Amino acid sequence: MAVMAIPGKRPFVVAPEKTEAFLKEVSENSNRDLFFERLKRNDRGDTVWETKK
Amino acid sequence: MINYSFVPVTAVSEELIAVFSCGSAELDRKLSEIRFDDDITGYAFIDNEEQRIIGYCAFNASGLTLTNGHERITYPAVEIKFFALDEAYQHRKYSDEMNFSDYIFSKVMSHLYEIDENVIAIKFILLYSVPAAVNFYKRNFFKEFTPYMENDEYKYITGCVPLYYPL
Numbered sequence: 607m608a609v610m611a612i613p614g615k616r617p618f619v620v621a622p623e624k625t626e627a628f629l630k631e632v633s634e635n636s637n638r639d640l641f642f643e644r645l646k647r648n649d650r651g652d653t654v655w656e657t658k659k
Numbered sequence: 660m661i662n663y664s665f666v667p668v669t670a671v672s673e674e675l676i677a678v679f680s681c682g683s684a685e686l687d688r689k690l691s692e693i694r695f696d697d698d699i700t701g702y703a704f705i706d707n708e709e710q711r712i713i714g715y716c717a718f719n720a721s722g723l724t725l726t727n728g729h730e731r732i733t734y735p736a737v738e739i740k741f742f743a744l745d746e747a748y749q750h751r752k753y754s755d756e757m758n759f760s761d762y763i764f765s766k767v768m769s770h771l772y773e774i775d776e777n778v779i780a781i782k783f784i785l786l787y788s789v790p791a792a793v794n795f796y797k798r799n800f801f802k803e804f805t806p807y808m809e810n811d812e813y814k815y816i817t818g819c820v821p822l823y824y825p826l
Contacts, residue, residue: 618736618785618821620725621809628725628807632825637800638772645765648754 662708665766668694668701668715675705679712681743689741693717699740704763706748714744714760716767723783723823734782737771742786764799772826781826787819796822 620628668690676691690712693701701717721738724731744760751759768784775781785804788796793803804821 616808616821618721618723618738618783618804618823619809620723620807622726624807624809625725625727629727631802631807635802636825638826641765641768641800644756645769648757648762649765 662706663713664705664707665702665770666705668703668717671703671705671712675703675710675712679715679745681714682746682749683743686741686743689717690715690743693741701741702767704744711747712745713748714763715741716743717741718771721785723785735780736783736785737774737781739767739784739786742767760795761799764795768799768824775826784824784826786822788822790818790820793820793822800824 671694673691679687679690681687690701690703693699693715699717699719701715703715704713705711706713717740718737719740721736722733723736724733726732742764744763748759748763753759753762757765771781771784784801786796786801788801797803801822801824804823808821
């Protein structure tokens with residue numbers, strides 16, 4: 607099994623005393639540009655999404 | 660160039676599902692079950708040349724809640740419930756920089772970006788990872804949520820690690 611996610615048992619709730627630190631990490635870690643730059647560098651355009659059922 | 664498609668699990672034949680094997684009998688069975696599960700949306704990745712299932716993912720709407728002052732806010736999120744590749748496609752290189760699994764997962768992520776931009780806003784992608792897969796998600800830009808998580812009545816977490824990605 608190389609990769610897998612399973613259903614979580616706890617909700618994603620930030621502890622009140624951790625809110626500031628969490629928001630700081632979120633604001634400092636926007637990986638949108640890194641994500642798309644990496645995908646653009648590597649994507650050979652060989653996938654297609656079909657959303658019709 | 661190899662051609663892959665991402666199709667709704669509901670559109671995949673029973674014959675293809677029957678030969679899917681990711682190394683976990685439970686996850687193999689889940690692929691079949693999510694076709695009839697209204698609570699999650701599942702996609703299968705199809706190798707069009709080999710006519711076989713590369714893997715699948717399933718996600719649903721979720722939320723990430725935090726308290727800011729006296730205000731309790733729940734941000735819209737997507738939770739990835741399942742992500743698994745057939746053993747035949749695991750540990751394959753896609754490029755110098757990415758494994759094939761990274762590439763497939765990146766396509767799932769970019770699909771969620773499209774939903775966020777064109778359909779409905781998503782602020783976070785969430786998931787629980789088995790310990791062995793945490794590094795996979797970290798190299799795909801996810802961060803551990805555990806340091807910020809509120810303690811609650813649940814005393815067990817089955818060894819899995821909560822991770823988040825701000826979209």
